[in-house]
Amino acid sequence: MKRLLLVVVLVGITKLPAVAQPDSFRFEQLEGLQEAERRPVVVFISADWCRYCSRMKMSTLQDERVVKLLNESFYFVSLNAEEKKDTPFYGHTFKYRPTGNETGVHELAEQLGSxxxxxxxxxxxxxxxxxxxxxxxxxxxxxKELSTILALVKKEQKK
Incomplete structure (x- = not known):
């Protein structure tokens, strides 16, 4: 009985649909990527504690239409606004800036997201x-909203 249950569980797990995710890049990769193929860049700025950020990661950014548009026509970067690691980007190093006890914001998140x-x-x-x-x-x-925005940007960038 235990073997049968194990087989059923394993078969069930292997038949789960693969979750679509956009190809994700780091800021330090963008310069080289742009030299190879010029594309717009989509930056998703979030924080670990943000419920709406998590919801968007789990739904919007896993939608097949959105993933297809991002992978075919854009470079996608996910930026944690509270990342403490320095980030080199086009000749400048952006740093985490503390704003209080155990709080702070990354300079690049401020620059791109404000x-x-x-x-x-x-x-x-x-x-x-x-x-x-x-x-x-x-x-x-x-x-639906993000795929509309991406399609409009894609169309505008081809002009």
Whole structure:
């Protein structure tokens, strides 16, 4: 009986559908990637404690349409706004900046994610191939909303 149960469990696990995820890159890779193929960059800025960030990672960023658009036409970078590791990006090193006891924010998250001087989570920033911000959105985006935005950016960048 135990063997039969084990076989059923193993068969069930192997038949689970694979979760789609966008190819993810690091900031230090972008310069070389842009030399090989110029593409817009989508930066997803989040924090570990943010419920909406987690929800967006588990739903929106695993949607097949979104993943396909990101993988075919963009470079995707996920940035933890509270990352304490230095991040080199186009000749500048961005650092974690403490703001209090056990709190702080990464300089790159502030640079790319601040909208009207305020950083909220999640924030999506789209950069063109020259690393200029061309679109920002603060707050949760559904898969339908994000795929619409990505399709518009893709269309605009082809002009």
């Amino acid at each position: 909208i009207n001087g305020h950083l909220s989570f999640p924030t999506l920033s789209v950069l063109n191939a020259d690393m200029e911000i061309i679109y920002q959105h603060g707050g949760y985006l559904s898969a």
